[in-house]
Amino acid sequence: MPDPPCPFVSRGGLKLAAALDAFGVDPAGLVCADLGCNVGGFTDCLLQRGAKYVYAVDTGYGTLAWKLRNDPRVMTLERSNALHFDPDQWGVTRSIGVFYGCNLATIDLAWTRQAHALPAAVRWLGNYGYRERWEPGLPDSSWSEAEWALDKMRWPAPVGKPRIITLIKPHYEADRSLLKGGVLSREDAERVKTKVIESLPSLGVRVLGCVKSPILGGAGKGKAGNVEYLALLEPA
Numbered sequence: 001m002p003d004p005p006c007p008f009v010s011r012g013g014l015k016l017a018a019a020l021d022a023f024g025v026d027p028a029g030l031v032c033a034d035l036g037c038n039v040g041g042f043t044d045c046l047l048q049r050g051a052k053y054v055y056a057v058d059t060g061y062g063t064l065a066w067k068l069r070n071d072p073r074v075m076t077l078e079r080s081n082a083l084h085f086d087p088d089q090w091g092v093t094r095s096i097g098v099f100y101g102c103n104l105a106t107i108d109l110a111w112t113r114q115a116h117a118l119p120a121a122v123r124w125l126g127n128y129g130y131r132e133r134w135e136p137g138l139p140d141s142s143w144s145e146a147e148w149a150l151d152k153m154r155w156p157a158p159v160g161k162p163r164i165i166t167l168i169k170p171h172y173e174a175d176r177s178l179l180k181g182g183v184l185s186r187e188d189a190e191r192v193k194t195k196v197i198e199s200l201p202s203l204g205v206r207v208l209g210c211v212k213s214p215i216l217g218g219a220g221k222g223k224a225g226n227v228e229y230l231a232l233l234e235p236a
Contacts, residue, residue: 008040008041008045009040009041009044009067010038010039010040010041010065012039012042012108013041013042013044013045014215015041015042015213015214015215015230016042016165017049018230019232020045020165022209022230023165023208023209023232025163026049026050027046027049028050029051029052030046030052030103031051031052031053031054031102031103031104031126032046032053032054032055032102032103032104032105033054033055033057033104033106033124034046034055034105034106034108035057035106035107035108035109035124036058036112037056037057037063037064038060038064038108038110039063039065040056040065040068042106042108043064043068044065044068046104046106047074052073053073053074054073054074054075055077055124056068056077057077057082058078058080059079059080059081059082060078060079062078082109082117082121083109083112083116083120084120085120085123086123087123101126101162102124102125103126103161103163104162105125105164105165106164106166107121107165107166111172112172114166114168114196114203115199115203117166118164118200118203118204118233119204121164122164122204125162125164125235126162161234162235163233165231166230166231167213167228167229168210168228168229168230169226170184170188170189170192170196170227170228171183171184171226173192173195173196174189174192183225186227189226190227200231201236204236205233205236206233206234206235206236207231207233208233210230210232211229212227212228213228213230
């Protein structure tokens with residue numbers, strides 16, 4: 001069965017759109033992080049749904065679609081491994097900004113298990129609302145009140161309770177011996193997905209929902225794709 005028409009820069013946007021609808025998550029006005037953005041399907045979906053700002057993170061270079069690269073609502077962080085990237089340290093050491101955290105982090109990292117991806121995503125999440133970082137008289141504050149106010153406008157702060165939407169790929173989680181031509185059977189995919197979901201609380205998150213992706217993951221030319229799932233999580 002062919003994929004539905006794609007209004008995004010890549011078919012990944014179809015997966016995230018389905019999850020947003022299924023979970024009732026509205027990214028309008030939110031500050032988001034897209035870990036493993038690649039061409040930018042997730043980023044494009046978030047922006048079309050009204051996201052205020054998206055940090056697009058990927059190890060690659062030059063892969064993000066041109067229209068997203070030039071969108072003022074997108075901060076392109078190329079050549080950046082999301083597993084090792086420390087957004088807080090990055091923000092603090094920048095000369096013009098402090099990282100305040102995100103409302104929503106999305107994950108689609110190539111050949112990465114959830115046990116490694118989720119701790120990285122949690123680092124991007126902010127507090128429940130904006131906490132003023134400048135206070136008069138702080139001995140370690142080198143910025144004036146006006147400079148902090150300008151910084152606040154440049155780098156949007158999160159509002160609301162943070163969430164994570166992660167793309168679970170059972171063929172990444174399963175023993176390689178189970179793959180046939182790079183594809184995991186539907187039965188094994190369901191079994192592996194259940195095992196992964198049951199393991200997530202040990203990573204410091206609560207599972208709020210899980211849905212099957214409306215399209216299959218790619219498995220190479222001429223091959224059937226892999227079944228994938230999307231989970232909605234929050235910090236425990």
